[in-house]
Amino acid sequence: SYEVTQPPSVSVSPGQTASITCSGDKLGDRYACWYQQKPGQSPVLVIYQDNKRPSWIPERFSGSNSGNTATLTISGTQAMDEADYYCQAWDSSNVLFGGGTKLTVL
């Protein structure tokens, strides 16, 4: 069965760029999206259709998807960006989440 995998954790210093990857076989042939989840809260969509940003998400969040890897990039990372991030892919029959990446801002 199809799977998408993420690193369990990523660390970044405030003001630097954080990159979180999501890998899957020919993932670039599917749409990928990303969610941010803070403790005790429901997930929030931050990137959809590979690189589109909902109106409520700051410009520092961006996405790309090519080959076998989708990437969420956070430029000028702020302390408030510390959270769990989940990638998700889908096709006509399946919806798949990655295992999640804990982003630590330190």
Add this chain to the structure above:
Amino acid sequence: EVQLVESGGVVVHPGGSLRLSCAASGFTFDDYAMHWVRQAPGKGLEWVSLISWDGSSTKYVASVKGRFTISRDNSKNSLYLQMNSLRTEDTALYYCVKPGYCSGGSCYYYFDSWGQGTLVTVSS
């Protein structure tokens, strides 16, 4: 404003049954397929099930197939999940989620709206 309000989560014994509900508002409910996503305590997100806008098509993750049934009542703007033969591994927060775009019966399955979740605990 889109609102999704789940209810029905309780503590239940293994082998028991439960019905979750989701009350939707703020959008044209019968324009959208709807989904359930769950999250076990301290774990990641897992897609559970989807139902088409008219209820004619349903899909399930393999681990719940044959035990869970998704349904909807468009006249009440409501989504349901009937859960039978519950197992301890079904313990999770269950979210009702709405796709970001649906048109003419086809949807893009990214989720722009999530409920607050309802907690199902399966324990003896």
